[in-house]
Amino acid sequence: MNKRTIKLAAVASLGALTLTGCVTDPETGKQRISKAAIGGIGGALGGYLLGDLVGGRNDRTEKILGAGIGAVAGAGVGYYMDQQEKKLRERTAGTGIDVERQGDQLVLNMPGDVTFDLNSAVVKSQFRGALDSVASTLSEYPSTYIDVYGHTDSQGSETYNQGLSERRAASVADYLVGRGVNRARMATMGYGETQLKCAPERTQADYQCNRRVEIRIAPVTQADVAAAQ
Helix, strand or coil: CCHHHHHHHHHHHHHHHHHHCEEECCCCCCEEECHHHHHHHHHHHCHHHHCCCCCCHHHHHHHHHHCCCCCECHHHHHHHHHHHHHHHHHHHCCCCCEEEEECCEEEEEEEHHHHECCCCCCECHHHHHHHHHHHHHHHHCCCEEEEEEEECCCCCCHHHHHHHHHHHHHHHHHHHHHCCCCHHHEEEEECCCCCCCCCCCCCHHHHHHHCEEEEEEEECEHHHHHHHC
16 A cells, blocks of 8 residues: 555545544533544554654655664665564563564553653653663664654643653653764654543543653665655
């Protein structure tokens, strides 16, 4: 399926969600899209379905090349990511970080209650060892893009949650850079409460599920380099 087809499917999904995800505000009587539906829309149009990079792939590739980082040879991409996945799983075992494989990309899911104190964007001291292990592995495999996404639950105002998600994503990125990961590889995005992973939120476990930071790792390929030149 090409990217145009995927985007059309995402737009179709948006239409369906808009029709089926509406709720009536009990105070105003007006209809609005529920937060659960917004989460679905975010998943369809954000970086997850389309595989886009924060800031644009070509621009990111140019910065990486400018930093002296090369691409992974076409036939070696799978092996390169296999080895990186193996080391990440070994080094983060028991830390609360979940390593997920999605094609040739990796996603590290870090629960917010493990990574940060309530309403704080400062990485917990007891979690820094785990991030040190992540940084060490990322430095060993430099030919990758790194996107850091911040998410919150739906408690509190949307404005506050958006800001908190941005600060937490930036905090994790800054920590990794401070441990030797090249800044040129990294970009951050805060999604606030728009991409609820567990919805509707009925229990404390649901809220904790949605308070998270994710790191998406994608290989820099020869095709990326060719497109950027």
